[in-house]
Amino acid sequence: MTTPGRPRISLLGTSALLFEAPGAFDLPHQRRIWALAAAASRWPGIREAIPGITNLMLTFETPPRELDGLIAALNDGWDAAEGLAIGGREIRLPVNYGGEVGSSLQSVADHCGLSVDDVVSIHAAPLYTVFALGSHPGYCYLGGMDPRITMPRRQIPLQRSAGGSVSIGGSQTGVSASPGPSGWHAIGHTSWTFFDPSWPSPAALAPGDTIRFEIKQVIR
Structure with missing residues (x-):
């Protein structure tokens, strides 16, 4: 017990x-x-x-x-245990917000009572920390999202979400390393590669690394 x-x-x-x-x-x-x-x-x-x-x-x-x-x-x-501070790398990820892949951007804005531009600027503001890898190869769980854009997970998951989808689920955000099902809400897309089995270390990121999302464009 x-x-x-x-x-x-x-x-x-x-x-x-x-x-x-x-x-x-x-x-x-x-x-x-x-x-x-x-x-x-x-x-x-x-x-x-x-x-x-x-x-x-x-x-x-x-x-x-x-x-x-x-x-x-x-x-x-x-x-x-005392907190272990891992000196990771800072990665900057250009993101196309909205569009076909980020089709949930407006839904997140409506749910949170914000404009699309507000959601994008709030999402791109923090320096996120990679807490852990999991879900599928190369996927990183990020900490540090602003609670103003918290979005409940989908009641009915998508059967397929595109690789590189930048999504929100609950109080977390993350990026899909490969295509697959998802219960999160995709608000954008990045073309960065997160996993390649031919690399000496197949996963591009590790716990302690940090990510800063850069607004490439907002597609309406």
């Missing part, structure tokens, strides 16, 4: 474990996740320590015979 306010730990089959840490969706909390991931990656028997959004997945070299020691180490590590 999970104690309220304490991390939740669950097995993912016999080859992995998920550590979920309660707390705010913000950079200080995510930096604690990064710190725990860095520590856990050095523990015996751990193949990978993969940070997610307010969670951490550990994969095992072989299925562990007992978990009590690992669970205790995770809880102790979380309590002791």
